[in-house]
Amino acid sequence: MTGRDLDVLLGSSDPDAARHALERRYGFTEAQAWAVVEVQLRRMTRSDRQKIEERRGELVSRAAALEAELCRP
Numbered sequence: 001m002t003g004r005d006l007d008v009l010l011g012s013s014d015p016d017a018a019r020h021a022l023e024r025r026y027g028f029t030e031a032q033a034w035a036v037v038e039v040q041l042r043r044m045t046r047s048d049r050q051k052i053e054e055r056r057g058e059l060v061s062r063a064a065a066l067e068a069e070l071c072r073p
Contacts, residue, residue, distance in 0.1 A: 009022075018033075022037070
């Protein structure tokens with residue numbers, strides 16, 4: 001799996017959407033796509049998810065600060 005593959009999984013609203021995206025993007029069968037989704041989701045631990053959410057929060061805060069800086073006269 002590459003970073004782009006992970007983007008497909010993380011960018012999907014739910015596992016079924018991830019499966020459909022993998023089927024469309026790579027021509028996987030339903031069974032193949034489910035196997036990829038299952039393996040990747042199993043690998044993500046609670047700690048991994050927490051780190052992702054923390055990083056997301058940092059990036060949202062940083063983006064807000066940069067937008068505010070751009071709006072200053």
